[in-house]
Amino acid sequence: MHSLSNFVFTRVLNEDPILKTLTLLGTVPATATATTTATAEEKSQEVQPVILLIEKTHFATQSAESNITCRISELLSTGSNDIYHWWNAIILEGKAYDPDLKMTVISPVTEAHIAKYSRQERKMITETAEIYHKAILPWIESQPKSRIQWVYNILEGLKEQENIILRDNDADTGFIVLPDSKWDKRTLSSLYLLAISMRSDVRSLRDLKPEHLPMLKNLRDKIMALIPVRFPGVASDEVRMFVHYHPSYYHFHVHVTHVSAQVPGSTVGQSHLLDTIIDNIENIDPDYYRKASIRFALGVNHPVYTLIQGYQSSPQ
Amino acid sequence: MHSLSNFVFTRVLNEDPILKTLTLLGTVPATATATTTATAEEKSQEVQPVILLIEKTHFATQSAESNITCRISELLSTGSNDIYHWWNAIILEGKAYDPDLKMTVISPVTEAHIAKYSRQERKMITETAEIYHKAILPWIESQPKSRIQWVYNILEGLKEQENIILRDNDADTGFIVLPDSKWDKRTLSSLYLLAISMRSDVRSLRDLKPEHLPMLKNLRDKIMALIPVRFPGVASDEVRMFVHYHPSYYHFHVHVTHVSAQVPGSTVGQSHLLDTIIDNIENIDPDYYRKASIRFALGVNHPVYTLIQGYQSSPQ
Missing domain, CATH: 3.30.200.40 (Scavenger mRNA decapping enzyme, N-terminal domain)
Incomplete structure (x- = not known):
């Protein structure tokens, strides 16, 4: 063309x-x-x-x-x-x-x-703890590992190594940081990084327990320290760190964006602040994410939407 | 000109x-x-x-x-x-x-x-329960009631009555609904309503306790029922209901927006879903909002930002 x-x-x-x-x-x-x-x-x-x-x-x-x-x-x-x-x-x-x-x-x-x-019709829907454990978790576990092979390729040093900004190889608390593909890698006021955990046993925030607090805090603290050094002009308290629920892939990762960037995916009901997650587990209830009802907006064609609708009409 | x-x-x-x-x-x-x-x-x-x-x-x-x-x-x-x-x-x-x-x-x-x-410099900052009770609550209580006189004018039927879409006069669980001033009152895909509680003893989500669950649920359920009747083409599950923390005025109110409207104020770290609030109090911990550390983005000229910074440098 x-x-x-x-x-x-x-x-x-x-x-x-x-x-x-x-x-x-x-x-x-x-x-x-x-x-x-x-x-x-x-x-x-x-x-x-x-x-x-x-x-x-x-x-x-x-x-x-x-x-x-x-x-x-x-x-x-x-x-x-x-x-x-x-x-x-x-x-x-x-x-x-x-x-x-x-x-x-x-x-x-x-x-x-x-x-x-094409425009996807979106709806608000609530995933209770029961729905998660009975209908959603089995679906997540049924997904072939090959679907997130690209994540392992990055973690194992096989792909995109030229993009990696920070690497912490600790098997329990480590992670890598790289620019998100939506960022132009130049405009600091729209800074967008992605941190991917080394652990492969945390599929989403639903899996987070007190044993993961050292990983969550290590990730938060090292990124806070990295920001002003690697991106002069951006202070540690000028980035927003959050996770998506549901995420687009089930391997724990954290979004890091400039506080003044109105990133579409940072809307309440899709995003959860990393600091709120840490506080909920440490200060409120160690089982917070095993017990919580989580409400979010989802495209009606998303498999999770279909599974929740199906469970509500005929619980197994 | x-x-x-x-x-x-x-x-x-x-x-x-x-x-x-x-x-x-x-x-x-x-x-x-x-x-x-x-x-x-x-x-x-x-x-x-x-x-x-x-x-x-x-x-x-x-x-x-x-x-x-x-x-x-x-x-x-x-x-x-x-x-x-x-x-x-x-x-x-x-x-x-x-x-x-x-x-x-x-x-x-x-x-x-x-x-x-002019652009306001914004920062992420955390308000612990201690900071709230020792530094922020006294400041909120020191504000003259006259600052929210406009809210009472609406609730008492003195002003803006032509805009009211729904009124429930129950002293404990009642509220009014009117279009938000940012909405053009026409475009359903950017629908934006405001629900203001009749109670004047709830200043923000920090005050919410189990005794307020009937008010929160009454508000949620009646607005869900109202939406498809008053705004044909918008379904009950196509609106997002959330509160701001910190709010722009300390009288409890809930924002209601179309799920596909990317409203700037609906960002995580500024907004809290009404359903999450209900679940946190009912299902997780009755004292959730008295205990939680809450992180948010705030303009550095905002009084709350100054108060938190001041408390952190010399706790009283």
Whole structure:
């Protein structure tokens, strides 16, 4: 794919008005290599599906010389009240050094890609301790180890070693730290690191007990010490450390983000602060995570959602 | 103010690359009315500060006829890997029905406005039970009741009655529900309601004990029942109910948002799910909120931040 002049719009797969993102499904003429056996006429009619992920860019660096207000071609007043004035603005055509959109084109795509990039209906649901032990834990245990082979590849030093920022090889309390794939590795105000435990017996926070406190504290304290040294300008108390429940893979890991980064996955009902976890086990109840009912938002196609719904309608 | 042709950029007050928002401080020539006693020459040099809040617009409704890809004037490839292709795009000058920016101009502004719209440095900090009882609670108790007079005005039926969606007048378990001022009252996918307790003896979640479980459950259950009736298209399990700690005012209230709305205040370390609160008190420990260490992100100018820092350096 080299241009969008032949792109034909099919439908919107997803959009987010707060993040200003849009995901479109459409078609482009099938490439010649894919249709070598077709006649010229057939070729002209064959199309292939493509997905466009489109995002408005952030504003370019502002200065007295380069300023968004210099690009405004027209202002349209939409209202006024006291000292407040509301306008819509149209801006002049952009320049290559200040583009308007960032795009990812996925081509060609399969039905699986289309499902992955389509809006998922999300619901709040509660996992009681009983549901976890009777319906969810057996499902987690049934998953093949090969699904998290990529984690072992990193821990064992076989892959992504160039990315590792910190390594503590202690079998009980050790962990590695590397940049999260969503981080651009540059912008400190959106810093996003991932810490992965060396232990493979902690699948999620549900497994955490007092015996894991040394691991949790070692991880917290060493990352707090690392941050200002490795990322000058970011202080130890300017990072938020949390785990997801449910996580996207069942090997204990901790997300580390800059406190001012509004990371979508850091929402209450999906995330649990590392310090709250330590306090719950140490100060409130050693069995906290074996007993708690945990509520979270989940896509209705997620296996955990289906398992909880199924258990509620006919407990085993 | 009627145009920006005379706007002179001073500095960036704030920006958010994820939300694509920018807050600029600048100056415009002082208006004639403000300088009637000045000479013509003085007038030409006098300027007044203004604040511009600028936000990129979301994409206009997509259809086969009206499509963002039709506005692209140039594509600049930034990389490619397998089926993934990354591009920057420049778009043609916009139209009045599809503006590029939404702007709020505040003019004239004072130092207080500038402070309010400037980026606040935020830090993570932990409030132990000891710090709460010795340093924070006395500060909360010292606040004049007049600061939350607006809450009593609503509860007592004196103000904003036209906004009330639900009222339960029970002195122990009652509450009112009204739209949050941040909601546009139209877009269901960004639904945002506020529930305010009738009781005035619960200042925050720190005060919650087993005796409050009937109030918490009454509030939860009645709002769950209200949602699909009052907002057809939104199901009971498509709202997230949570409280802030610290709240912005010390009279117990609950935030109710659509599960797919990425509300900035719903971040872990600022928000606590209502269902988690109920479970912690009922199922884990009746004294949970009297004992817990609570960690949160807070602006360094917030009085609570100053009090905790002060207590840590010299406990009383």
